[in-house]
Amino acid sequence: MHAFTCPLCGQIAYVESLSCPFCGGEIGIHPASHTMLPVSSAGAAFASAHWVPCSNRDWRCNWLVDRSAEDSRCLSCRITRRRPDADDTIAREKVADVDVDKRRLLLRLADLGLPVVPWYEQEGGLGFDLLSSRSGQGPVTIGHADGIITIDVAETLDDHRERLRVSLGEPYRTMLGHLRHEVGHYYQWVLVEEPAAADRPGAQARLEECRALFGDERASYTDAIARHYRTGAPRGWQRRYLSEYATMHPWEDFAETWAHYLHLTDTLTTLASAGVDLDHEKFPGILHRDIVPRLDYHGVPTAELLEDWYWCSKLLNRANRAMGKGDLYPFTITPAVGDKIDFVHRLVQQVAADSGRSAEVR
Ligand SMILES: [Zn+2]
Numbered sequence: 616m617h618a619f620t621c622p623l624c625g626q627i628a629y630v631e632s633l634s635c636p637f638c639g640g641e642i643g644i645h646p647a648s649h650t651m652l653p654v655s656s657a658g659a660a661f662a663s664a665h666w667v668p669c670s671n672r673d674w675r676c677n678w679l680v681d682r683s684a685e686d687s688r689c690l691s692c693r694i695t696r697r698r699p700d701a702d703d704t705i706a707r708e709k710v711a712d713v714d715v716d717k718r719r720l721l722l723r724l725a726d727l728g729l730p731v732v733p734w735y736e737q738e739g740g741l742g743f744d745l746l747s748s749r750s751g752q753g754p755v756t757i758g759h760a761d762g763i764i765t766i767d768v769a770e771t772l773d774d775h776r777e778r779l780r781v782s783l784g785e786p787y788r789t790m791l792g793h794l795r796h797e798v799g800h801y802y803q804w805v806l807v808e809e810p811a812a813a814d815r816p817g818a819q820a821r822l823e824e825c826r827a828l829f830g831d832e833r834a835s836y837t838d839a840i841a842r843h844y845r846t847g848a849p850r851g852w853q854r855r856y857l858s859e860y861a862t863m864h865p866w867e868d869f870a871e872t873w874a875h876y877l878h879l880t881d882t883l884t885t886l887a888s889a890g891v892d893l894d895h896e897k898f899p900g901i902l903h904r905d906i907v908p909r910l911d912y913h914g915v916p917t918a919e920l921l922e923d924w925y926w927c928s929k930l931l932n933r934a935n936r937a938m939g940k941g942d943l944y945p946f947t948i949t950p951a952v953g954d955k956i957d958f959v960h961r962l963v964q965q966v967a968a969d970s971g972r973s974a975e976v977r
């Protein structure tokens with residue numbers, strides 16, 4: 616994530632901040648330009664409009680909306696299709712927690728130049744059903760179908776999520792990770808499968824390359840789930856997959872790879888905007904060049920992205936261990952996994968180029 620600065624004092628502010636941690640002034644994010652503006656009832660004048668807080672600011676949304684817009688909610692709030700009933704305030708609090716990560720996700724997608732067409736503009740557009748398995752309306756299964764991502768907001772509860780993580784033997788389980796994974800399903804569908812089904816130029820070759828790397832997505836998903844929970848991941852899965860879950864079905868492999876692409880690029884951007892620079896002279900015989908993370912990896916070969924990430928993730932893992940915590944990035948990117956990340960990197964760049972890199976959060 617790019618660093619956001621407070622418009623009142625110039626200090627760095629967190630992307631989810633409602634007020635500046637330094638000067639205390641009220642701030643909000645202008646989503647289209649990824650800048651922070653001061654918040655006032657009159658609205659902040661910027662880009663020939665007046666920007667006022669999203670009407671969900673009481674629910675900790677810090678995005679701004681054009682004062683003259685019909686809807687008083689920001690894009691992130693509008694793109695949520697279903698949420699628990701208003702009187703279920705406990706579940707609504709959890710929705711607000713998910714929304715923090717959802718806004719981070721949407722900013723990242725825009726940074727990468729990926730198109731976001733909301734569900735209310737187009738059949739099959741991207742939307743979110745943020746429901747609670749604790750609301751007495753039955754179980755909620757996290758997943759994606761026809762553009763709609765369903766999230767169990769109960770997973771924002773640390774004890775609940777950790778219990779699941781441990782019982783499933785996962786090294787990493789976060790709400791942001793869920794969102795990045797599920798949106799991977801959405802993008803495989805709209806960027807790889809649909810264009811091939813519509814016979815767009817070049818789309819068939821892209822689909823075939825995708826199948827060669829991740830497997831044939833037409834394999835029965837029901838059979839795959841049954842097999843996975845009966846026999847687990849195949850022996851030696853670490854050579855070809857990021858996680859055991861990725862071995863279940865080609866769709867899951869793609870979504871896991873996609874999620875990691877967002878993990879890598881978002882974290883490297885964060886380091887870049889903090890000015891991190893690993894000087895190779897301080898690591899003789901280890902580093903052969905300075906490792907300088909970039910704000911943006913468009914046009915940069917995948918090998919360089921992966922090398923930057925290798926050294927930076929090692930640094931971040933040591934920093935986490937210094938705090939008595941587990942590795943920040945408890946995964947290994949093997950050459951076979953690197954090939955899959957390369958596919959995603961090229962796909963994202965091509966889509967961004969096709970859309971003129973103008974994908975904006977409105
Ligand atoms: Zn400030």
Ligand SMILES: [Zn+2]
Pocket residue numbers: 669670671672676677678688689690691692
């Ligand atoms: Zn909002």
